[in-house]
Amino acid sequence: MTQASLHPMLNVAIKAARAAGSIINRASLDLDILKINTKSPNDFVTEVDQAAEQVIIETLLQAYPDHAILAEESGRTHGAKHSEFQWIIDPLDGTTNFIHGLPVYCVSIALAHRGIVQQAVVYDPTRNDLFYATRGRGAFLNDRRLRVSKRTRMGDALIGTGFPFRRGDNFKRYMKIFEEVSQQCAGLRRPGAAALDLCYVAAGYYDAFFETGLNPWDIAAGSLIITEAGGLVGNFTGESDFMHQREIVAGSPRIYGQLVQILAPYTRVIKADDEAAAEAQPAKPSAADVLAGAAEAAPKKRAAVRIKKTAGDQQV
Known part of the structure; x- marks a missing residue:
């Protein structure tokens, strides 16, 4: 897909991802002055994560103020919390690599409509590689169509x-x-x-x-x-x-x-505290609750499945 043919919502996500990537690239040039906080043992957050998240949120809400946002670092939803549209953001996936100067990290932005992901962008700022997809229109790396491997063994x-x-x-x-x-x-x-x-x-x-x-x-x-x-x-x-x-x-x-x-x-058996948290949620969970895993798991089916659109899914 050429840039002109991209879905408008995907174009906004790409703009946000590139803006975050610019912040990350600038910070990577001077890691010695980086301020690092510890969320939990071996789980770090930097001022770069937070700045990248902020520019993503601002870019998305400027274009779609009535959408909801689930963002990793702020730990809460932004925008219109109960919107059917929800942006799901990881501003810097691979923070530990970033802190050490290992150039394997990225920005991840998805848009879900009624809990189904419809738009997706993953941007690797060190290589200027842009992976993106719109549901039903294929996946791409920059301008090249992507296909999974053909190996069978x-x-x-x-x-x-x-x-x-x-x-x-x-x-x-x-x-x-x-x-x-x-x-x-x-x-x-x-x-x-x-x-x-x-x-x-x-x-x-x-x-x-x-x-x-x-x-x-x-x-x-x-x-x-x-x-x-x-x-x-x-x-x-x-x-x-x-x-x-x-x-x-x-x-x-x-x-x-x-x-x-x-x-x-x-396979992981959902723990009792997870189930208790699910029961504590309101009867009508928001999109953020559903995507964050507070809703109970769907019934078990033992066959491998391909994720498909159902008749009720909307193309967005």
């Missing part, structure tokens, strides 16, 4: 992942998964920015990706880019409610199916 597959790093994450479970997957594939990679990892699946650089503990802002944009590139996205048992489960598998259809078979026994 797990033994030939290069798979991306992310290690658990927060207190409370189940590291022992992950090490069992790591051991099993690494012995069955050609290689396992962990660059440290999930939104970019998902785009790498869409581009065919990886054949699949999996991770636990991710939030909606980590995966919302990348999940649409993958499905628009012909891939599949789900949770560890192959269901489409991955936004709520804090576990995600994505890949080309054949590798995805094989990876789900390996990961299904390790």
